[in-house]
Amino acid sequence: MSEVAGPVVAAFDFDGTLTRRDTLLPFLARGLGWPGFLRALLLSGPWMAGYALKLVRNDVAKARLLKMALAGRSSAEVAHWAADWAGRDLPRQLQDWALARLAQHRQAGHCCVIVSASPDIYLQHAARQLGFDALICTGLEVVDGRLTGRMSTANCHGEEKVRRLKAWLPERFGADAASQVTLYAYGDTAGDMPMLRLARHAWYRGEPWRDVPSRGE
Template identity: 55%
Template sequence: MATQSQFPLSTRVIAAFDFDGTLTQRDTFVPFLAHLSWVRLAAALLRSSPALAGYALRLRSNEDAKMALCRHALRGRSRADLARVARAWVHTIPLRPALVRRLRWHQQRGDHCVLVSASPDVYLEDVARLLGFDDLICTRMQVDAQGRLTGDFDGHNCWGPEKIRRLVERFGAPDQYELYAYGDSRGDQWLIDAAQHAWYRGQAVKP
């Protein structure tokens, strides 16, 4: 996958795809945690329930609630072990054929395809390789000197305005290229608003 310095200046089109609910038929983060350990997930949900309830009541941010769950579910896990699990697990994720066809259309045209998701890098790196994305922008998990997850994020949760901020940081403002955006939830709205062409829940809202 390309880095900012490797982004070809001749590329005039970027296609930015959300993952959960857009390319997939359901959320993937909680199922990934369940695949790792149902017991640990259940304990993590219980211990992070105050933060999750606060988010549901709009008293806590999306980022606070998600980080609380990550701390209880992933802290201390080996990054290398998670990568091995993810390589096998990502093949089981149910995808939306129509959106995969749309991705292939962009790839056949030679557009620069970017996966932009709030889901974590611990499995999205493998998803991006599997689907042939040129770039990945996502929530990054912090890793300590021993190669274990701390449970905290390395940067911010890649949701809402953070998605477009990170896209602009990497590629520049959308008026410098033609942006296609694909999303399905409130967290994608900033990306949808910035794009010249956009699809929301499979429907063209900016043809």
């Protein structure tokens, strides 16, 4: 990685980029146990099927699943699930190429951030465990120590990743410095494309993304 003037940020998608596959369903299965997990899937089945058939938006199907799986659960209980998942399951799901890129960015002193549609309830643990400097993701609402099953932010997917990242950069570096940021971005699905297009250097499924117009070195 060549030296550049100004801040350097490395933005990583999580599911399918840092990990080999989706993590939300395995996390819910770990926490709920198979009977509770299958019940949540059954109750959200029509919405999930609609999403698979491209008849229901990603955020709508996800909201229904989260409500069926998490509404009324104490935040302490779910935090225990997350710590268990991060210790037992996460290390086996990580991709070597992504960890190598993350290590290179960290060694170079770059600011590393996860930008993901997955929820904060377990990504907070993953971000700390992997040594990230910041986390931008989908927030879940907690009232009086219990999850409502509702999102507290917009689903951090597609263009929302760009909106959240653009809002975060001046908060992190200041308005003047944010305009000088050199952005590296890593993703694996169409939902990551807007973030990849924002970046000066982009990787898609472990390979440099050639479709990004050159923005100079």
